[in-house]
Amino acid sequence: xxxxxxxxxxxxxxxxxxxxxxxxxxxxxxxxxxxxxxxxxxxxxxxxxxxxxxxxxxxxxxxxxxxxxxxxxxxxxxxxxxxxxxxxxxxxxxxxxxxxxxxxxxxxxxxxxxxxxxxxxxxxxxxxxxxxxxxxxxxxxxxxxxxx
Amino acid sequence: xxxxxxxxxxxxxxxxxxxxxxxxxxxxxxxxxxxxxxxxxxxxxxxxxxxxxxxxxxxxxxxxxxxxxxxxxxxxxxxxxxxxxxxxxxxxxxxxxxxxxxxxxxxxxxxxxxxxxxxxxxxxxxxxxxxxxx
Numbered sequence: 001x002x003x004x005x006x007x008x009x010x011x012x013x014x015x016x017x018x019x020x021x022x023x024x025x026x027x028x029x030x031x032x033x034x035x036x037x038x039x040x041x042x043x044x045x046x047x048x049x050x051x052x053x054x055x056x057x058x059x060x061x062x063x064x065x066x067x068x069x070x071x072x073x074x075x076x077x078x079x080x081x082x083x084x085x086x087x088x089x090x091x092x093x094x095x096x097x098x099x100x101x102x103x104x105x106x107x108x109x110x111x112x113x114x115x116x117x118x119x120x121x122x123x124x125x126x127x128x129x130x131x132x133x134x135x136x137x138x139x140x141x142x143x144x145x146x147x148x
Numbered sequence: 149x150x151x152x153x154x155x156x157x158x159x160x161x162x163x164x165x166x167x168x169x170x171x172x173x174x175x176x177x178x179x180x181x182x183x184x185x186x187x188x189x190x191x192x193x194x195x196x197x198x199x200x201x202x203x204x205x206x207x208x209x210x211x212x213x214x215x216x217x218x219x220x221x222x223x224x225x226x227x228x229x230x231x232x233x234x235x236x237x238x239x240x241x242x243x244x245x246x247x248x249x250x251x252x253x254x255x256x257x258x259x260x261x262x263x264x265x266x267x268x269x270x271x272x273x274x275x276x277x278x279x280x281x282x
Contacts, residue, residue: 045196046232052223059220061196061233063260087181087192094185101179101194113229128196128260129220 037109044102045130047110056112056134063128064101070125072132074118079132082107174235178214178262182242188267189248195238196260203257205264207250213241214262247272 045062060081069084087103112134120135178193195203197218204215218236244250247268254265 043232047230048228048233049230050222050226050228052226055223056229057223057226059233061260063194063196065259094183094190096181096183098180098182101181101192110230125259127199128194129218131220 037111044106047108049110051113055136056116058110058132060130061128062130065125067125070130072123074121074134076118077112077114077116079110079112080107175237175239176235177240178238180240187273188265191264193262194260195262198238198257198260200257203262205255207253210244211241212244213239214264215239
């Protein structure tokens, strides 16, 4: 049985969703071009990036990861996260019905805002979510401007 | 008396909000691995961000439903710059068949991976059949 590399399931609606995505990909829903480092949907692991004036937080939804295999590096504002997730081998006499979960090595490159400070990075792994917090430089934070 | 009514009204509206929010929010479909061996079926599901307290596994007649709510602590006033994951609710159901023993399902959760083991009924587990050769 072949594992699925995409997030799409096998219901009719999933099929529609896949079709819609394919069409969007083909004709482009947005008038602006896609980022050169953007990846297609369903790439493992899913990533969310959020920002406050003080920091940028990156969340990688990677359940069942061995944190020791994680390699996180930040060069200027380019964050690279690579790691490995191996599905434990099932017993010999067992048969698979579904194999949708990611198995192997991954690498994701995420462009962060320009003002992040590569010297001030923190990473943690909890409940299957990798959380990376990067401080932003003071100068970039909004300042209150006094009116005289 | 009037106070109680106001309070209960508030509770109702709050519940309505919760229900509406739940319905409005898209549900994530966790990726699963399912395999069977001689003794039972194992299901592994990726539910990153879900803790034990926010996990719900239900067997209703012959359907198994796994449901979880991802709780991720975020700093106050955060703005999303990019989001692959746009919901925090995971849900997926599977129909079970009669030979599975739904009373003795075992589940564990570790690092966001849910492991559900559904054993087959004892009387239905395969027995080795001896072949006598004369």
